[in-house]
Amino acid sequence: MKTIYRIALSVMMWVWVIPTMNAQENLLKNGDFEGEWSGSGYDMKPKEWVIATQTLGTKSINEKRDGGNGTKVFMAYLANSGSISQSEITVGSGNYMLSIWHKIQDDNNKKFYVIFHFYKDDDWQDSQEFNFTAKKDKWEQFSSNIQVPQGKNINKAVMVIRFPYSKNGEVYLDDISLIKSGSGSTTPEIQKPEKPQQVKAVAFQREITVSWQKSKTEGITYEVKNGEREFTKITGTSFTLEKLEPGKSYTIEVCAVKDGVKSEYVSKSAITDKLEKAADSEDRIPYLRTLEPAGSCKGRFLKLYYNDLANPNANISYKLDGKTVEPLNNTLEFPAFDGNYKRFQLEIHIDEGNGREWEILYNELTVRNF
Known part of the structure; x- marks a missing residue:
């Protein structure tokens, strides 16, 4: 009876432990770069990762980062830009915490971009984009809550980390992880803020002013994007994009940000006014x-x-x-x-x-x- 009791207790304990371990599991394979690599010199590639062709070269660096989990870090040598990506990431509904350790061997304030594409089987459903700024010769951690879009039966994701533009520069990455938040996790879930409401766009010849309703939530800032132009930490309820082309259509995106977590974007399109007089007209007066x-x-x-x-x-x-x-x-x-x-x-x-x-x-x- 005692032996049976101990076996039954072990089974109950095992059932209880599994969810906690799974909640802490890194969903990115070889995310710490301590696993298998192929190639040699600047043609080394970490297994499970895909390197963009415009990346001039990559290699494994033997380095023990302070607080790091191992003795290898990823380094990319750039001719202009590049990226590293991982596909077939198994995800479901809920929140995930992304963490990336990074540094650069170049000027300060170079910006990385992280893009998540979400799929239901092989059908694309949605995307999210984040960015962070790296500093020269200084390891720093970027972390952000990733909320899988709800109601779309999403079951996998692709993550792309796009390197900043740099001529003959080097970027370093280490200990990249994507961990499910929630039950059994020590990482608190962060709720996505509500997207901006009543977004309007008013166009002029060389400016477009976009406005929105003030959020009732404390600590909200806003981000405005127009193509590759990005304006962050806006505390008011309007923003004017300047030096635009007359008579051209623009798409502007606005999102709310709280504690580093972005809401869904709201898009507005507007067409700037044409010049009243032709550029070479003798009676044109600005x-x-x-x-x-x-x-x-x-x-x-x-x-x-x-x-x-x-x-x-x-x-x-x-x-x-x-x-x-x-x-x-x-x-x-x-x-x-x-x-x-x-x-x-x-x-x-x-x-x-x-x-x-x-x-x-x-x-x-x-x-x-x-």
């Missing part, structure tokens, strides 16, 4: 669209957005009451004053090149004090 028709300015801060400016990189200088002033962040600040309004003289010199120059004078520009 003008500040942010001034009211009566030649007045609402408040002491004037955004320097133009209509009919054919060259967005034109050389533009400003004088306020005869003194040269330098705008900050494409904004001209008028001096503080008492009363409800004050008049200023604003001189603008625009040089687009190729002999196209204008002197514009606002002799009595009324600035309202609010």
